[in-house]
Amino acid sequence: MSEPILGGMARTAADRAEPLLRPGNTNCGGCGMSIALQMLSRAIAQRPVQIVIPACCGIVTAGPYPFSAYGAPIVASTFAAAAAVATGLARAAKLNGEETRVLCFAGDGGTYDIGIATLSAAAERNEDVLYVCYDNEIYGNTGGQRSSATPLGAATTTTPHGKHVAKKDMLGLMAAHRLPYAASASLAHPEDLMRKFRRALDASGFRFLHVLAPCPTGWKSEPADGIRLIRLAVESGLYPVVEIVDGHDATINVEPTFSTDALRAFIESQGRFTKSDVPIEDVRRAIDRSWEHLRARALTGAPAIPTE
Amino acid sequence: MSRILISANHASAAAAVLAARANRRGRGFVSGVYPITPQTECIERLCEEEIEKGAVVRVESEHSAMAVCIGAALSGARTFTASSSNGLAYMAENVFAAGYYRLPIVMMAVNRTLGPPWNIWVDHGDTLMLRDSGWIQLYCEDNQEVHDSILFAYRVAEDAQVLLPVMVCQDAFVLSHTMMMTDIPDQEAVDAFLPPLVLPHRVSDRARVVGGLDFPHQTEMHRKQHIEAMKRVEPAYARAQDEFERCFGRRPADPVVPYRMEDADLVLVSMGTTASTARLAVDAARERGIRAGALRVRMFRPLPEGLLRAHLAGRRRVAVIDRDVCPGLGGILWGEIRGLADPDATVQNYLVGLGGGDIRPSHLAGILEDLAARSDAAEPVFLEAGE
Numbered sequence: 001m002s003e004p005i006l007g008g009m010a011r012t013a014a015d016r017a018e019p020l021l022r023p024g025n026t027n028c029g030g031c032g033m034s035i036a037l038q039m040l041s042r043a044i045a046q047r048p049v050q051i052v053i054p055a056c057c058g059i060v061t062a063g064p065y066p067f068s069a070y071g072a073p074i075v076a077s078t079f080a081a082a083a084a085v086a087t088g089l090a091r092a093a094k095l096n097g098e099e100t101r102v103l104c105f106a107g108d109g110g111t112y113d114i115g116i117a118t119l120s121a122a123a124e125r126n127e128d129v130l131y132v133c134y135d136n137e138i139y140g141n142t143g144g145q146r147s148s149a150t151p152l153g154a155a156t157t158t159t160p161h162g163k164h165v166a167k168k169d170m171l172g173l174m175a176a177h178r179l180p181y182a183a184s185a186s187l188a189h190p191e192d193l194m195r196k197f198r199r200a201l202d203a204s205g206f207r208f209l210h211v212l213a214p215c216p217t218g219w220k221s222e223p224a225d226g227i228r229l230i231r232l233a234v235e236s237g238l239y240p241v242v243e244i245v246d247g248h249d250a251t252i253n254v255e256p257t258f259s260t261d262a263l264r265a266f267i268e269s270q271g272r273f274t275k276s277d278v279p280i281e282d283v284r285r286a287i288d289r290s291w292e293h294l295r296a297r298a299l300t301g302a303p304a305i306p307t308e
Numbered sequence: 309m310s311r312i313l314i315s316a317n318h319a320s321a322a323a324a325v326l327a328a329r330a331n332r333r334g335r336g337f338v339s340g341v342y343p344i345t346p347q348t349e350c351i352e353r354l355c356e357e358e359i360e361k362g363a364v365v366r367v368e369s370e371h372s373a374m375a376v377c378i379g380a381a382l383s384g385a386r387t388f389t390a391s392s393s394n395g396l397a398y399m400a401e402n403v404f405a406a407g408y409y410r411l412p413i414v415m416m417a418v419n420r421t422l423g424p425p426w427n428i429w430v431d432h433g434d435t436l437m438l439r440d441s442g443w444i445q446l447y448c449e450d451n452q453e454v455h456d457s458i459l460f461a462y463r464v465a466e467d468a469q470v471l472l473p474v475m476v477c478q479d480a481f482v483l484s485h486t487m488m489m490t491d492i493p494d495q496e497a498v499d500a501f502l503p504p505l506v507l508p509h510r511v512s513d514r515a516r517v518v519g520g521l522d523f524p525h526q527t528e529m530h531r532k533q534h535i536e537a538m539k540r541v542e543p544a545y546a547r548a549q550d551e552f553e554r555c556f557g558r559r560p561a562d563p564v565v566p567y568r569m570e571d572a573d574l575v576l577v578s579m580g581t582t583a584s585t586a587r588l589a590v591d592a593a594r595e596r597g598i599r600a601g602a603l604r605v606r607m608f609r610p611l612p613e614g615l616l617r618a619h620l621a622g623r624r625r626v627a628v629i630d631r632d633v634c635p636g637l638g639g640i641l642w643g644e645i646r647g648l649a650d651p652d653a654t655v656q657n658y659l660v661g662l663g664g665g666d667i668r669p670s671h672l673a674g675i676l677e678d679l680a681a682r683s684d685a686a687e688p689v690f691l692e693a694g695e
Contacts, residue, residue, distance in 0.1 A: 076520045088378060095363060
């Protein structure tokens, strides 16, 4: 298992003068979105940015008018509209010769569900926008309802006996748009994640990053356990860590062990799976099927970080 | 200046392009566009034009068309879109957002019947559904007015005292696809009329949230500011009329347009092209010695309450003609006008031409006759004009 090496992550003079997410924000303890923002903050460093956040936990944490927990200009958009509002900002920036990087920072509800038409259209137009989805696999802001990112077996307030259909393959959908760059990143593998954030920020055209974000409130897990859970998700094959360039060159960045023990530990560490009537064997088979698809389009002999 | 034979759709696109180019000295122009009958020719024309420092984004829905305008306007660009009917219904969430963000976006709306069942002809119910969205609404009577109102709308919307979006409404097919001789001004004149947009709350590099969370007392403050901005529209409108006349040599109509009202006992109140037919009906009635007059409500939001009260003062009988319906109430225009006439006046509602049925002079003559015979208002009269 490759442990995160903090040496490359230490604060440097190149960091932002103030963090992207300031102290005093209202996120829950152990929120994966908070960690993603801290990493994004370091990756952004001195780049000028404008960030569109649709209705989600990410905008609630900004706090009420006139305060802002964000150390960057933020547009709070309507739920489904983030990618289109970002389009407008990016087009205006380009017309005026500005180097501003325009980002969307949206949850899974705003990405997988209500915002998908807008997102798909902005991707098809190859707008100069970096879209980051922090995926907590739930409508967290409304108290924990299922989204199409909720995994097989997870109980939510609208799937009280566990979800009986699998999570949508969002990265595959985005890659099918032949994006210049699409990647999933693991909070438990910060060097890989940081490299992807920086690459995505430097690239132009439409870029999509997916970050699995532990939600102790929704996952009914220990706040301090988030990074371990993500590592287990990667190790078990539940969360593939890959990057896809131009829609076809897929690289598996972290090679899982496909350990059933890891899968069991992931499931048993979270209250959301206790009511599930989906047997672990079914989850295992679903993982295997998704990896068959992934291997079929992955580059052979690609460098990957072994999980053990 | 050129004088050409064009449809109202093309006249509105021509105006949008002139306004777009005029902001080349500012932060440019961005438009999000999506087709819907009977507006499509407007955005097609926009897509044919080369606009210096401009971009037209072909999006996947009306919701996104408005969202692109919102993003670009927040960055200080001049913006334009067009829509109609169910497109406006689909866009509605972001129409409200544009109002609440206080962005000077201009939208051309072709009034078309909401479906299902599907009907592409004129009905004012679509834009009236958005009357509470915090936008200024202008309703036009001919192609020249549509063209001029787009230019005029930018001047009012971008007035530092206003900063509100404007919807310029026109009747489906009656105007949208009908060719009329239209004066199109030169770019230099438009440049003089429309200085570069300056948006005080533009998003640049300051760390702040636009459109974030409000507690009740902050929402109350924001709504009060919006109400105050609406109160400043009429003076800004008058300033824009003066400036328009100075730049183009013609004066846009007032928010309420009276016709032969001096001694009128019977008044026909309407919006859009119905007002043209109302003038014919008034003239015909006057020839028979009936003292009829007409009022056209050109600006529906903010409702020019003072002007309407002044015009309606002392009138005994008022017919409000609605090409729209609020099921469970009656006509939407009537709902607003009836409180502005004298308390003892008879303000009778007539629902005519719903779904695009032709409103003919004979219908309005019949309404004048019916109104003259009334001593009290009854429930709305539903006239079936469709054949």
